[in-house]
Amino acid sequence: MAQARSLTQNPPQSASAARSDSWGTRIKTSILGYGLILPSLLVFLTFFYGPAIFLAYIAFFHWNIFSANSTFVGLGNFLKLFHQPVFWQSLLNTAYYVVVLVPVTALLALALALLLREGLSRRGGGISRAFIFLPHVTPVVATSIIWVWIFNPQFGLANTVLHFLHLPALNWLESVHWALPSVMVYTLWHSVGLYTVLFLAGLASIPRSVIEAATTDGAHGWRMFKRVFWPMLGPITFFVVVLASINTMQTFSQIYTLTGGPHGGAGGPAFSTTTDSLLIYQTAFLYLHFSLASAMSIILFILIMTLTLIQKWVADRFVFYR
Amino acid sequence: MRNAFRLRTLLLIVLPVLFFIPIYWTFVIAVGYHGAAYHLPPVWTPLFHWGPIIYVLTHTHWPRYVFNTVGITAATIVLVLFTSALAGYALAEIPFKGHSLYFLLVIGVMMLPQQALLVPQYVVLFHLHMLNTYAAMVIPFAANSSSIFLFRQFFKKIPVSFHEIARIEGVSTLRYIFRVAMPLAKPAVATSVLLTFIAAWNQFQWPLIMTNSPQIQPIELALSHYMQTYEANWRELASAALIALSPILIVFAFTQKHIVQAVAGGDLNAKD
Amino acid sequence: MASIEFRNVSKMFGSQRVLAPTHLGIPNGEFFTVVGPSGSGKSTLLRLIAGLEVPSTGEILFDGERVDNKPAYSRNVGMVFQNYAIYPHMTISQNMSFGLEAQKIPKAQINQKVKEVAKILEIDGLLAKRPGQLSGGQKQRVALGRALVRNPRVFLMDEPLSNLDTQLRERMRKEIRLLHETFQITTVYVTHDQTEAMTMADRICVVNGGEIQQIGTPEDIYQHPANIFVAKFFGSPAMNVIAGRLVPYKETLAFEPEHDPERLSPLPADLAARGREHVLDGPVFLGFRPEAVGQETSGTAWEIPFVPVTIESLGSHYQIHGQWCDQPISLSTSIRPVRERHKVLNLLIPWTDVHWFYEDGSRINFAAPVRVRQEA
Incomplete structure (x- = not known):
């Protein structure tokens, strides 16, 4: 103005x-x-900020995309949502998914990064890193296809491995108990390379002199990790955990693909893989309950924004990876 | 010590191989004999039967889907370069009023949770009559925060006199950006192109929601439909998946170092 | 080609003044150097002419026509930057034609012009090369060439030689001067190097602290510096300046140096008479150039004691640094000095070679009328 x-x-x-x-x-x-x-x-403005503001509007109105009428219902949509058992189920599924997957991902990524750090100084180290990172850039549907087959109870590689280890076979994606862990396995494969690379960047930022000083003191292996790497990696570990939480909380494509089709429609079996993003998708675009889906979106929005702000705060304070 | 060293060397070889197996297997099944997928113990060597892939490429709608994906990806890349170069230049060189506010807006976009925005985004596209259009696949992704910041960072390194001589010689700012500043920011261009390529090529959820027209659907969405219809037809399915995968694999093979570095230093909000 | 005029031009950056209100006239075809230490505002002056900065007050005129409200490109100036600003991703000919292409001039005409200028600058063999393959001197020529192809009315150079080594710098100095004689384009040349300013200029403008100290021919500036700053800026070693007072002494006046008050130097009668008009019993500065010592003179000379400390031989002459009590003094002489350190010598400086400055540093011009401030 x-x-x-x-x-x-x-x-x-x-x-x-x-x-x-x-x-x-x-x-x-x-x-x-x-x-x-x-x-x-x-x-x-049109595709991000506009919708973000609009989201608040539709969540508090009884509202239909095809009609001009909308009535203010206040928290009505939220109350309705709280009466749906599947909503609570999805929150539970999401929590389970995030709480199990994130620590496993972070730990594996850290272990891989420590392993690769030594490997990078040797020939072919870059190739090892590339192969571990590669899944992260692959299209989710295309690679989920092969994982559906890996998880196939009759012919799949997963059960072949279990058989080899003398463990009982599992029903994987077709089992209420193992469907979500199967998705976790896929996501771990698909995303751990990203966090490994972030850890590697964190490791690279540790001054050489610090590592050399510790080596001269005779530290190696576990002692080295405890005395040098772990304290120095504190901020990036926190960063990775928050980023992984934000990302896993929004997992959609692999759940949709892995649990879709004959396995009882996406989110199945028996809603065992229905996470928040999937429920939002189904509520809005399958059942066309836009107001209800918006209320769910707002809850997710607040959850993730909180995490994002924490992550931003950490990143601004410790800009170690650039 | 020696044993620990050997174990690490072994892991450095075995782990990457394990990560690569699913992708390798897609290939084995696609070019294997019919029923290879069900063979126990699994067959590990490819037979190089190109028949299924050729069939998929010639007898189905896949060429159309490939064409869609290529078009959407190419258009997105071009637009991202265009908008990022302009905005990055403005942020780097021009002290316009509201500079810092715009800076915050660009950062803010990175922080918005994508899954929570899909419902209102759908409504916006509905009202703009953009559902089921190519535009809906491209324009929302035509601007990208990390690319803007990347360009800004590189433009800041260019000596001020480069633009001043252009001003004196009567070269317009736009011409200067595209003929001088952008060619001098090649790493930013390369990184933007790579990251946009990967993101655009792998689009799935967005087209799933924003289009139901087989005419526009990109390859990932087509794969998902195909999968639900022909789940038992493993060879064709694997062939189709391979078609979707190959460009990514080829690009990655040649630029992996660059991509890994770009991700480690730039695109930290990479979505799963 | 054009004349340049500044009318009351000043420049502020925020609340900081980088150029005090300035009046300036540069006639058509002159080679005008602007010299001063870094941060003196000399580059701002140049950028105001180029149109890269807009003046905060005043008007800038080319050939009597106002240009300060016009964008840079319409002023038709050619500029050479310190870093040459040659685009590394373009060939030399692309660099030279880039500006012309933007003005939609026919391709053939551009090519011809580029070739023509390249020939004059002897860079016609480099046109297809990239800047990375060029030496510093060649880049310098390219930068000149790029400005020349546009037939500029005014040539602006911002420390164009400071990235070159000494030998090359001297050669380019001559070439730029020669180029100027060929094309007769009004040139404003900014430098922090006094030798460069001296050797190249028709007239020199000395700037310090955002203010013009003096404008004049090189001889003028050297022989009649307007103030202590100008006096010390030119010449190497710098002018010796000694603080003191003029005090009454018998029938005449004497100079009483601050660092050695015991030693009164009586002024010759004619100087004393005029000195009395300007300063009576007040602080003054006396200055003399290192080479003024021992010059033959028909008149009287100022005698000062001097203890040499270091002697530097430059082949053709010697520079001797020493002291008068605690006051450092530098001399320049072509006579081989006796290598005897710490022996007190008597120096003779002809009074006609002594420069006089007021307490505030400005020159006491004995020929000019008495300054108002001093009368009061």
């Missing part, structure tokens, strides 16, 4: 525009700046 007003008061063509150092040039500079940011700004 201030821009528009000063424009009319001080037309840039007037003789005084140039002399007061400011208005003419500053407005011209600003107009150029706005022109340059306009394309990205429009995208952000």
Whole structure:
């Protein structure tokens, strides 16, 4: 608004525009700046900030995409949501999924990073890192296909391995108990490379002198880890845990793909893999309960925003990986 | 000590192989004989029967899906480069009013939880009559925070005199950005192209929600439908998956170092 | 080609003044150097002419026509930056034609012009190369060439030689000067190097602290520095400046140096008479150049004691650094000095070679009328 007003008061063509150092040039500079940011700004506003604000609106209204009528229902959508057992089930599933998967992912990533750190100085170390990272960039549906087959109770590799280890065979994706862990296995495979690379960046930022000093003191193996790596990796570990939580909480594609089809529709069997993102998807786009889905989205939004802000705070305080 | 060293060396070879097995297997099944998927113990050597892949590419709608994905990916990359170069330049060089507010907006987008926004995003696309269009697959991803920051970072390293001489010579800012600043920020261009390529090529949930038209659906979405219909037809399914996978694998093979570094230093909000 | 005029031009960055209100006239075809220490505002002056900065007050005119409200490109100036600002990803000919292409000039015409200028600058063999393959001197020529192809009205150079080694710098100095004689384009040349300013300029403008100290020909500036800053800025070693007072002495005046008050130096009668008009019993600064010592003179000379400490031989002449009590003194002489350190010598400086400055540093001009401030 201030821009528009000063424009009319001080037309840039007037003789005084140039002399007061400011208005003419500053407005011209600003107009150029706005022109340059306009394309990205429009995208952000239309497809991200607009919807974020709109979300709050539809969550508090009884609202239908196909009709113009909407009535304010306050917390009505939320109350309705709380009466749905499947909502609580999805929260429970999500919590289970996150609480088990995140620590396992972080630990495995840390172990892989420590292993790769030594390997990187040797020939072929970069290739090892590339192979562990590769799954992260693969398309989820394409790679889920092969995992569906790996988890096949009759012919799958998973049971072949169990058989080899003299363990009982499992029903994997078709079992109420093992479906979600199966998804976890896939997600671990798909994402651990990302966190490994982040840990590697954290390890690379440890000053060489610190490691050398510890080596001279005779520290290696577990002692080295306890005395040097673990304290130095504190911030990045926290960062990885929060980032992994944010990402796992929003897992959708692999659950949809792995548990879809003949396994009782996505989220099955018996809602055992129905997590929050999946329930939002189904509520909105299968059953067209947009208001209900919005209420769920807001809960998820608040949960994740809290985590994100914590992550941002940590990242700003310890910018160690750049 | 020696044993520990050997164990580590062994793990350094075995673990990467384990991670690669699922991808390798997709290949084995796709080019294997019919029923290879059900063979026990599993068959490990590829037979190089290219028949199924050729069949999928010639007798089904897959060329269309490949075309869709290629088009969507290419368009997204071009637009991301365009918007990021402009915005990155503005953030790096131009002290416009509201500079810091825009900076915050760009950071903020990275923080918004994607899963919680899908419902209102659908409604917005519905009202813009964008559902079931190519535009819906491309335009929402035509601007990208990490690319903007990347460009900003590289533009800041360019000497001020480079732009000043252009001003003196009557070269417009746009021309300067595309002819001088962008070519000098090649690493930023490369990283943006790679990260956008991966993200756009792997799109699944967005098209799943925003389109139900087989005319526009990209390969991942088509795969998902295909999977539910022909679950038993493993060879064709694996062939289709391989078609979706190959471009990623090929690009990764040549640029893995760059991608790994880009992810470690740049795109920290990579979604699962 | 154009004349340049500053009318009351000043520049503020926020609340910080980088250029005090300035009046300035540069006639058509002049080679004008602006010299001063870093942060003196000399680059700002140049950037104001180029249009890279907008003046906070005042007007800038080219050939009597106002340009300060016009964008940089419409002023048609050619500029050479310290880092040359040659685009590393383009070939030399692309670099030289980039600006012309933006103005939609026909390709053939651009090519011809680029070739023509390249030939004059002897870089026609480099046109297809990239800047990375060029030496510093060659880059320098390319930067000049890029400015020349546009037939600029005014040539602006911002420390263009400071990235070159000494030998090359001297050669380029001559070449730029020669180029100027060929094309006769009004040139404003900014440098922090007094030798560069001296050897190249038709006129020199000395800037310090955002204010113009003096404008004049090199001889003018050297022989009649307007103040102590200018006096010390030019010449190497710098002018010796000694603080003291003028005190009454018998019938005449004497100089009483601050660091050695016992030693009164009586002024010759004519100087004393005029000195009395300007300063009576007040603090002054006396200055003399290192090479003024021992010069033959028809008049009287100022005699001071001197203890040499170090002697530097430069082949053609010697630089002797020493002291008068605690006051450091430098001399420059072509006579081989006796290598006897710490022996007190008597120096003779002709009074005609002594420069006089007021307490505030400005020159006491004995020919000019008495300063108002001093009368009061």
